Amino acid sequence: MSEVSGTSFTLGTAFRPGTVDADAVHAMVSVLDAQDAAPSIERLRAWALAGADVRRGDTCVDIGSGTGTMTRRLARLAGPDARVLGIEPNAMLRRVAEERCASHGVEVEFCQGLATELPLPDESVDVVWCERVLQHVPDAQAAVVEIARVLRPGGRALLLDSDHASRVESDIDPVVGRAMLDAFMSQIANPTAARHLPRQAMTAGLHVDPDVGSSALVYPQDVLMGSHMSRLAADQAVTDGTITPAQAEETLRTQSAAADAGWAFSAITVFGFVCRKD
Ligand SMILES: C[S@@+](CC[C@H](N)C(=O)[O-])C[C@H]1O[C@@H](n2cnc3c(N)ncnc32)[C@H](O)[C@@H]1O
Known part of the structure; x- marks a missing residue:
């Protein structure tokens, strides 16, 4: 994440389907790689994979598959005879995922598609994985209805998402920190995605397991040093007129x-829901 310094990587363009500028894509891949390496993300993924209970031959779909890390893992669990599909609207991220799968010798398909318009027939999928995607989707309810539509009876959907309002920060004046967080969240389509997922899943006719997974995504010190994300949030708050340029500079310093x-602490909570179709 310390490589997130491309000028074209902004809060408004991060993880948008149409963001294909090379610097921005490089920055997005760096963020995803850093998150893949975070032990807290791995703990939540391991919990969710246990809930997914992927069986040999299961048809699995990874919605918003990014660099394809979880698509590959699903493919290994489902075995060589299974259909495993990554659906990713960003053409450049899709290409990275395809290259990485080829270099790992894992055969999966990737295709263009949106969470709200899945290119799949009704009741054709055993396992849906949708991780930290719905935060970027304005109509997450429509996406969850799509997920319920494509699941077979007995199918499982693993919905993992962030709730940016859960952010905790050390060493930042609380009033300035609140203004920066509000500025950050104003640039994300669905910043409190996680808290709405139980309602959205149940509205779509799915059952939600009572055990909810959660993990704090704690940003490493090297990421926070001169953090580009903090810079973007501070700049946005200045633009919004909620903090002064001097407050922004002091906070970043x-x-x-x-x-x-070595003692800075910055984290958000990512929640996981195991949803089942009768
Ligand atoms: C934070 S990344 C997460 C990637 C991957 N799921 C992971 O956990 O490593 C968000 C992903 O959602 C994708 N995305 C954004 N809007 C989407 C939409 N409407 N439908 C499907 N995917 C979308 C982005 O292109 C990006 O790959």
Whole structure:
């Protein structure tokens, strides 16, 4: 995530289907790779994979598959005779995923598609994986209805998403931190995605397991040092008129110094829901 320094990577373009500028794609891949490496993300994924109970031959779909990390894992679990499909609207991320699958010798398909318009027949999928995607989807309810439509009876949907309002930060003045968080969240389509998922899943006719997974995505110190995401949030808050340029500079300096000293703490919570179709 420390490589997130391309000028074309902005809060408004991050993880949008049409963001194909090379610097922005490089930055997105760096963010996803850093998150893949985060032990807290792995704990939540391991919990969700247990709930997914992928069986040999299961048809699996990874919606918003990004660099394809989870598509590959689903393919290994479902075995060589299974159909495993990554659906990813961003053409450049799709290409990265295809290249990485080829280099790992894993055979999966990737295709263009949106969570709200899945290119799949009714009741054709055993396992849907949809991780940290619906935060970028304005009509998440429509996406969850689509997920319920394509699941077979007995199918499982693993819905993992962030709730950015759960952010905790050390070493930032709370009033300035609130303004930066509001500015950050204003640029994300569905920033409190996670908290709405139980209602959306049940409205779509799915059952939600009572055990909800959660994990704090804690940003490493090197990411926080001179963090581009903090810079973008601070700049947006200045543009919104909620903090002054001087407050922005002071906050970024303080956060960077805390990270330099090794005690900065910045985290958001990612929640996981196991949803089942009768
Ligand atoms: C934060 S990334 C997560 C990628 C991957 N699921 C992971 O957990 O590593 C969000 C992904 O959602 C994709 N995305 C954005 N809008 C989407 C939409 N409307 N339908 C499907 N995917 C979408 C982005 O292109 C990106 O790959």
